[in-house]
Amino acid sequence: MEYFNPAEVLERERLEELQLQRLRETVDRLYEKVPFYRKKLDEVGFKPGDIHDLSDLQKLPFTTKDDLRDHYPFGLFAVPMRDIVRIHASSGTTGKPTVVGYTANDIRVWADLVARTIVAAGGTPDDIVHVAYGYGLFTGGLGLHYGAEMLGATALPMSGGNTKRQIRLMVDFGSTILCCTPSYALNIAEVMREMGVSREMIKLKAGILGAEPWTDEMRVQIEEELGISAHDIYGLSEVVGPGVSIECGEKNGLHVFEDCFIPEIIDPDTGETLPPGQRGELVFTNINKEGLALLRYRTRDISALDVSPCPCGRTHVRMKRITGRTDDMLIIRGVNVFPSQVEAVLMQIPGLSPHYQLVVDRVENLDVLEVQVEVSPQVFSDEIKRLEELERRIAEEVRSYLGLSVKVRLMEPRSIQRSEGKAVRVIDRRKM
Amino acid sequence: MKVRQVSVFLENKSGRLYEVCKCLADAGINIRALAIAETADYGVLRLIVNDPDTAVRVLTQENFTVSETEVIAVEVPDRPGGLAGVLAPLYDANVNIEYLYCFVEKSGESAIVVFRVEQIDRAIQALQGSGFTVMREEDVYRI
Numbered sequence: 001m002e003y004f005n006p007a008e009v010l011e012r013e014r015l016e017e018l019q020l021q022r023l024r025e026t027v028d029r030l031y032e033k034v035p036f037y038r039k040k041l042d043e044v045g046f047k048p049g050d051i052h053d054l055s056d057l058q059k060l061p062f063t064t065k066d067d068l069r070d071h072y073p074f075g076l077f078a079v080p081m082r083d084i085v086r087i088h089a090s091s092g093t094t095g096k097p098t099v100v101g102y103t104a105n106d107i108r109v110w111a112d113l114v115a116r117t118i119v120a121a122g123g124t125p126d127d128i129v130h131v132a133y134g135y136g137l138f139t140g141g142l143g144l145h146y147g148a149e150m151l152g153a154t155a156l157p158m159s160g161g162n163t164k165r166q167i168r169l170m171v172d173f174g175s176t177i178l179c180c181t182p183s184y185a186l187n188i189a190e191v192m193r194e195m196g197v198s199r200e201m202i203k204l205k206a207g208i209l210g211a212e213p214w215t216d217e218m219r220v221q222i223e224e225e226l227g228i229s230a231h232d233i234y235g236l237s238e239v240v241g242p243g244v245s246i247e248c249g250e251k252n253g254l255h256v257f258e259d260c261f262i263p264e265i266i267d268p269d270t271g272e273t274l275p276p277g278q279r280g281e282l283v284f285t286n287i288n289k290e291g292l293a294l295l296r297y298r299t300r301d302i303s304a305l306d307v308s309p310c311p312c313g314r315t316h317v318r319m320k321r322i323t324g325r326t327d328d329m330l331i332i333r334g335v336n337v338f339p340s341q342v343e344a345v346l347m348q349i350p351g352l353s354p355h356y357q358l359v360v361d362r363v364e365n366l367d368v369l370e371v372q373v374e375v376s377p378q379v380f381s382d383e384i385k386r387l388e389e390l391e392r393r394i395a396e397e398v399r400s401y402l403g404l405s406v407k408v409r410l411m412e413p414r415s416i417q418r419s420e421g422k423a424v425r426v427i428d429r430r431k432m
Numbered sequence: 433m434k435v436r437q438v439s440v441f442l443e444n445k446s447g448r449l450y451e452v453c454k455c456l457a458d459a460g461i462n463i464r465a466l467a468i469a470e471t472a473d474y475g476v477l478r479l480i481v482n483d484p485d486t487a488v489r490v491l492t493q494e495n496f497t498v499s500e501t502e503v504i505a506v507e508v509p510d511r512p513g514g515l516a517g518v519l520a521p522l523y524d525a526n527v528n529i530e531y532l533y534c535f536v537e538k539s540g541e542s543a544i545v546v547f548r549v550e551q552i553d554r555a556i557q558a559l560q561g562s563g564f565t566v567m568r569e570e571d572v573y574r575i
């Protein structure tokens with residue numbers, strides 16, 4: 001299968017006509033149904049029917065996570081509650097969770113989007129889709145589950161955790177597509193080694209991995225250790241859940257399903273829309289959603305858009321893989337640091353384990369970044385001077401890449417906490 | 433003539449040395465010699481044991497980072513100048529010593545020096561050429 005839905009290969013001109021029509025309908029409907037948007041649009045002097053061109057989008061106000069929290073739980077829904085058939089929520093580490101609602105049609109559209117992602121990763125109705133994302137309020141588990149069923153594949157609702165059981169069933173059932181976070185995929189590979197399960201004993205061919213930023217180096221390692229093709233999937237519950245965008249076989253950016261979402265890149269400080277290719281904050285507008293449709297939702301994820309045609313035939317724009325978030329960016333002695341950048345450095349050093357943690361502390365009013373790395377048998381030596389050389393080399397690479405001097409600390413294997421969901425990469429001990 | 437040393441990476445956390453020794457004891461392994469080299473954050477435990485294969489296996493199972501290195505063990509008379517005597521031929525043969533540690537044999541008459549060197553074959557030749565007894569692997573494990 002080359003694609004799941006013909007909309008994925010719609011000519012650009014037709015696609016943009018469809019976007020314009022759907023954007024106009026969405027804005028008009030939100031003005032009528034959602035008091036929050038009526039007020040916001042009135043503030044900028046915007047009236048129904050004012051969308052004439054896709055560029056008019058830039059005149060619309062942004063929506064933020066705080067707006068969702070301020071209208072907790074259902075205040076931004078655009079339909080009566082009797083039309084909502086599903087609720088999801090993302091856990092807020094601080095404050096209230098953000099709550100999203102779907103109509104029956106939204107669930108169908110979402111499942112269709114996820115089915116597109118599975119096909120883009122090489123999936124067909126013959127596949128057994130091993131869903132190791134958490135099931136529950138989090139959109140990951142049920143999102144992939146419904147997509148697999150929409151495709152006609154076999155959904156295996158594993159949810160997260162109990163890694164040994166995941167692996168046993170993977171072997172027994174012959175799972176062919178693994179869906180989980182990239183760090184959990186590495187965890188699975190590690191536990192497989194401990195259990196003596198070789199990659200020849202499993203039938204996995206592809207991974208649909210997301211919900212946290214990762215690097216190409218990590219992709220190479222996952223592909224090698226599990227013998228799969230690893231595809232980055234992107235999504236966030238506020239916009240729909242997983243299925244906003246996916247890497248096709250080219251693995252050179254993630255196609256954003258533009259018949260349902262309009263992506264923009266903005267300067268996070270000024271809010272100005274940036275031209276294609278420039279890096280900035282990713283913003284989405286829902287144009288095919290009933291229950292909760294957001295205008296210019298600020299994701300805080302850092303990306304860039306690539307409008308060049310993709311050899312796979314999909315006409316939808318590609319976003320670069322997420323390199324960090326505007327809010328998990330660490331500022332250390334004035335230098336902007338994303339955990340993913342440190343990871344990229346570590347993965348370039350042969351034999352180094354991908355398990356790492358960054359500990360930020362303030363010692364005598366000076367920020368100190370400690371990079372904790374586990375010592376794998378490949379880099380271990382009985383000579384202290386070789387271990388010290390390794391520490392120096394890591395520190396030197398990080399310094400030349402990030403312009404920041406760090407302290408490297410070698411750790412025993414498995415002393416850094418393993419994740420069964422999103423990996424905890426940063427511990428910030430600074431009191432601010 | 434070469435003896436296998438088992439090295440273990442240890443963070444400087446209380447109880448880790450005990451856990452290594454316990455793990456080996458549970459597997460019925462005798463530690464013949466032990467030395468620790470350390471920095472502020474971590475240390476490397478170097479062990480000569482009676483059964484290196486099993487030691488590596490059980491320690492790896494317990495998630496320790498382990499490596500094996502070839503070292504040489506030399507009998508040195510337990511009297512003043514004993515160590516200097518054994519270093520002279522190595523110095524003359526341009527052998528670089530990475531580190532060494534000593535233990536005393538049961539009888540107490542001679543000490544055994546364990547050498548980690550860069551040029552192991554040249555070192556063995558030089559020592560034997562000067563009349564020192566380079567111990568055989570099985571003899572060291574049996575001490």
Ligand SMILES: [Zn+2]
Nearest residue numbers: 248310312314
């Ligand atoms: Zn493509």
